[in-house]
Amino acid sequence: MAENLSKVCSILDKLMLETLMLIEKYIDLKINLETTMCDGEAHLAKSRYIMGQNCVSALQLPIKDSAEFPAIATVHSHDDGKFGGKSFDLEFEKNPKNENGESFDPLRWFGILVPQDLHRAQMKYKQAVTWSVECANLQMEIHQNLVKIKQLKDYKLECSTNKEE
Amino acid sequence: MALHSAIKGKLISVIGDEDTCVGFLLGGVGEINKNRHPNFLVVDKNTAVSEIEDCFKRFLKRDDIDIILINQNIAELIRHVIDNHTQPIPAVLEIPSKDHPYDASKDSILRRARGMFNPEDLVR
Known part of the structure; x- marks a missing residue:
């Protein structure tokens, strides 16, 4: 039982360290995401300055009654090889x-001849989508580690209670 | 990748302010499906908290959504619902917005992690 306890403790140490490193990576990625989104917002603001305040707003976005259109960025989830783990591919x-078989670009919601800044904003937000999916993958890993840590802590408690008896 | 192209991927949905939604939809995450259900919600100062909550719950129930992006300041409004969601999929990701920089202390997954690193539990 004492041997089991020491094994559990060493696994817990490793898991804790791994989780702390994942958390550090996760926060770094969130900061990258924030920087990219800020750049994108600056380009959106420049586009508004060129096209007019209401020409780049939620008013141009499709609403419930708009024609059907597909997502360009999608994710595929798959097992990451670890126990019960999943990860996303963008x-x-x-x-x-679109539904009529015509080629479709979200930029067209804002007009035919849109300023270069709107193209730059699109590139920045595509990068932001990539960061978001990486963040989601790290979040899944942290989540799995937390579940494992909880189970091991319960087992450790059980082992130490038995030892005391 | 070739295999991926043959299978329809799952969606990334967005609940956010105007700039976040405009930006991410420009980035290509938006979709309106056959039933005319969008995978995004633009939140402004007139949007009721109950509306955000209903939309979030609807996204959680949809099996074609794998990731939900939500601005951290909006997530704060429906924190109880987000904390109740403990399943890994759909992954709920709190993102910063123009007026509210990212605050790690409010992030639900990091708060859950902080709970695990309670020193009293570790010593036992």
Whole structure:
């Protein structure tokens, strides 16, 4: 039982360290995401300055009654090889088409001849989507580690109670 | 990747302020499906908390959504619902917004992690 306890403690130490490193990576990624989004917002603001205040706003976004259109960025989840773990792969559709089979680009919601800044904003937000998916993968790993830590802590408690008896 | 192209991927949904939604939809995450259900919600000062909560719960129930992006300041409004969601999928990711920089101390997964690192538990 004492041997089991020491094994559990060493696994717990490793898991804790791994989780702390994952948390550090996670916070770094969130800061990258924030920086990218700030850049994107600056480009959106410049586009508004060029096109007019209401020309780049939620008013241009499709509403419930709009025609059906597909997502260009989608994720595929798969097992990451660890026990019960999953991770996401991001995929950008290269030739997106709407329900009528016509090619489709979200930039067209804002007009035909849009300023270069709107193109730059799109690039920044595509990068932000990539960071978000990486963040989600790290979040899943942290979540799995927390579940394992909880189970091990319960087992450790059980072992130490038996030892005392 | 070739295999991925053949299978329809799952969606990333967004609940956020105007700039966040405009930006991420420009980035290509937006979709309106056959039933005319969008995978995004633009939150402004007139949006009721109950509306955000209902939308979040609806996204959780949809099996074609794998990741939910939500601005951290909006997540604060429905914190109880987010804390109740403990399943790994759909992953709920709190993102910063223009007026509210990222605050790690409010992030639900990091708060859960902090609870695990309670020194009293570790000594036992």
